Amino acid sequence: MNSFSAPESYVPDIVGAQMLSLPSEFLSRPSLAIATFVVVLLACLLSLSTKTRKRNGYFKNESGDQLREYGKDTFAMRFTHGQVLSDEGRKLAGEDPYLVRNGPFRELVIFSPAHLQEFLRKDAKGHWKPKNMNAGDWAGRILGQCVGQQNGPKWKTMRSHFDPEFSHLASMGMLPGFSNEIERWVDGLSTNPIGESKMPGGFVQDTVQAGKYLAFRLISMSVYGDAFTEARFARLLELSKVHTQVLITGIIKQKTTSWWYNQLPTQEKRLMSSFQSQWRAFNEQVVKDSREHGISCPAERIYHGVDSGDMSRIEFLQTVDEMLFANIDITGSIIAFIVVNLASNQSFQERLRVEIEKQKQSKSYNYESYITKQDTLLHYLTLESLRVTPAMYFSAPECTSQPKRIDGYLIPPNMPTIIDVRRLNTHPSVWGEGQDAQAFRPERFQTMPPSAYKNALLRFGIGASKCMGKNMADLMIKLSALRVLERYVLVKGDSKDSGLGGYTVSKNGEVEFLPLGDKGGK
Ligand code: HEM
Ligand SMILES: *[C@@H]1O[C@H](CO)[C@@H](O)[C@H](O)[C@H]1NC(C)=O
Ligand SMILES: *[C@@H]1O[C@H](CO)[C@@H](O)[C@H](O)[C@H]1NC(C)=O
Numbered sequence: 001m002n003s004f005s006a007p008e009s010y011v012p013d014i015v016g017a018q019m020l021s022l023p024s025e026f027l028s029r030p031s032l033a034i035a036t037f038v039v040v041l042l043a044c045l046l047s048l049s050t051k052t053r054k055r056n057g058y059f060k061n062e063s064g065d066q067l068r069e070y071g072k073d074t075f076a077m078r079f080t081h082g083q084v085l086s087d088e089g090r091k092l093a094g095e096d097p098y099l100v101r102n103g104p105f106r107e108l109v110i111f112s113p114a115h116l117q118e119f120l121r122k123d124a125k126g127h128w129k130p131k132n133m134n135a136g137d138w139a140g141r142i143l144g145q146c147v148g149q150q151n152g153p154k155w156k157t158m159r160s161h162f163d164p165e166f167s168h169l170a171s172m173g174m175l176p177g178f179s180n181e182i183e184r185w186v187d188g189l190s191t192n193p194i195g196e197s198k199m200p201g202g203f204v205q206d207t208v209q210a211g212k213y214l215a216f217r218l219i220s221m222s223v224y225g226d227a228f229t230e231a232r233f234a235r236l237l238e239l240s241k242v243h244t245q246v247l248i249t250g251i252i253k254q255k256t257t258s259w260w261y262n263q264l265p266t267q268e269k270r271l272m273s274s275f276q277s278q279w280r281a282f283n284e285q286v287v288k289d290s291r292e293h294g295i296s297c298p299a300e301r302i303y304h305g306v307d308s309g310d311m312s313r314i315e316f317l318q319t320v321d322e323m324l325f326a327n328i329d330i331t332g333s334i335i336a337f338i339v340v341n342l343a344s345n346q347s348f349q350e351r352l353r354v355e356i357e358k359q360k361q362s363k364s365y366n367y368e369s370y371i372t373k374q375d376t377l378l379h380y381l382t383l384e385s386l387r388v389t390p391a392m393y394f395s396a397p398e399c400t401s402q403p404k405r406i407d408g409y410l411i412p413p414n415m416p417t418i419i420d421v422r423r424l425n426t427h428p429s430v431w432g433e434g435q436d437a438q439a440f441r442p443e444r445f446q447t448m449p450p451s452a453y454k455n456a457l458l459r460f461g462i463g464a465s466k467c468m469g470k471n472m473a474d475l476m477i478k479l480s481a482l483r484v485l486e487r488y489v490l491v492k493g494d495s496k497d498s499g500l501g502g503y504t505v506s507k508n509g510e511v512e513f514l515p516l517g518d519k520g521g522k
Pocket of ligand 2: 061062065
């Protein structure tokens with residue numbers, strides 16, 4: 001058994017994190033008559049809007065050419081076979097944007113910096129998240145009320161309670177704890193390897209499992225602060241397994257996207273309810289204990305927002321779920337890809353090790369300031385790794401508010417739009433023609449000011465960047481890379497495939513770790 005086999009989930013953040021439902025208070029007690037009426041009304045509106053859209057020349061360019069539409073339903077495929085969808089979209093529409101179906105919805109796929117520029121022009125502040133994140137009723141029930149699904153004043157109010165706990169300053173305060181934890185994790189890498197190496201002391205490890213385990217520990221610590229205990233972590237592991245089952249159900253069993261289907265007392269409904277009540281009990285207990293014993297706990301402080309009526313208990317619970325369970329995959333994969341990418345290029349790895357040695361020779365060296373610098377190879381490593389191996393293929397749908405003309409095509413207002421992330425992050429208009437755009441070459445950032453890749457690099461969100469964990473995640477991933485490089489030379493296992501194309505169902509995160517001897521250490 002691998003010691004890092006903990007959170008099993010392979011469903012990316014976006015599935016869980018980015019979905020919204022009709023208000024469940026409304027949905028939970030509609031009479032059949034009202035529901036039928038609503039459906040009929042929607043059908044009428046829909047046919048009306050299709051007519052107007054055609055009349056207005058929507059989805060056409062000035063010579064009357066129509067946007068291409070991909071034939072298959074991309075509901076599950078965008079997560080499970082994202083690279084296939086990306087390739088087929090390119091074959092279908094070349095450099096033009098195109099339409100995809102997502103269950104009953106139609107979405108626009110964009111992927112060039114020029115598309116992004118038009119997408120964000122003038123109305124970026126008016127963009128909004130579609131109901132259920134266009135992923136149906138099941139997703140809405142799990143995470144439909146988390147902060148990532150909110151718009152407008154509600155979003156602002158909720159963020160005002162969460163943000164202070166995850167600011168840059170707060171994240172810096174977490175560093176000593178993170179650092180201990182990461183060192184223990186690096187130690188643990190050698191204890192339960194998945195394979196052997198010819199080098200003495202060397203071993204092979206599955207970086208994806210290991211990365212997810214670390215992400216889960218670190219994010220749990222950040223959410224519960226001093227209330228984080230081993231007993232609670234064990235409980236969170238159990239809960240995460242149930243959560244994963246619940247999330248996966250929503251993807252592989254497309255029937256669950258239907259509100260009607262979910263009225264049935266199914267096995268999977270029981271599992272969801274069971275998760276929800278256990279999750280609520282767990283968090284309420286942590287808040288109660290922290291208050292009784294004066295324990296410093298971010299979740300407890302955030303809970304004041306529930307006490308004051310600024311957010312509901314469900315909104316709180318789903319946001320903590322979003323941060324914790326839904327983000328294990330994202331953060332864990334990112335940590336894994338950094339290790340895999342380093343292993344794929346010895347020459348860069350060596351240059352970075354030299355930088356680390358040099359930093360340490362400086363009298364004023366401390367790891368805190370090194371990992372916050374923006375002009376180091378360590379920093380470029382994280383930019384480049386997120387560029388070529390993003391954690392998700394497609395962003396969650398976001399709706400425009402104004403009509404747009406993207407690449408000549410007239411796009412109606414309120415159009416749900418998704419971004420082909422890797423295609424954007426390697427687009428030739430910014431990243432160069434030819435192979436170099438795809439290559440992992442962190443040094444490219446030495447000569448590129450951020451303005452040179454505006455709208456061309458999607459990491460924590462584009463435009464008004466919205467990832468709540470970005471300060472913390474940035475520190476986590478840099479410190480993990482630093483600590484691993486201090487101890488090991490990383491060599492890519494047999495698989496030629498460096499992990500590209502496999503980042504949602506990552507089976508190829510195997511890396512050989514060769515100890516560096518006494519050179520490393522703190
Ligand atoms: C390297 C790791 C991570 C990456 C690449 C990442 C990326 C993203 C992206 C692209 C979004 C969507 C932003 C948008 O709507 O425009 C997002 C949202 C979010 N992320 Fe992260 N994330 C990471 C780690 C984390 C962590 C560790 C947390 C835990 C606190 C977190 C919490 C959130 C939340 C709560 C949202 C929704 C925010 C909102 O819409 O208000 N993320 N993230
Ligand atoms: C409309 O799109 C077609 C197909 O991409 C292209 O050949 C044509 O030049 C476009 N017309 C205009 C006016 O952009
Ligand atoms: C590895 O990194 C070096 C820079 O350190 C770069 O010049 C080289 O092209 C990279 N090799 C590959 C195979 O990407």
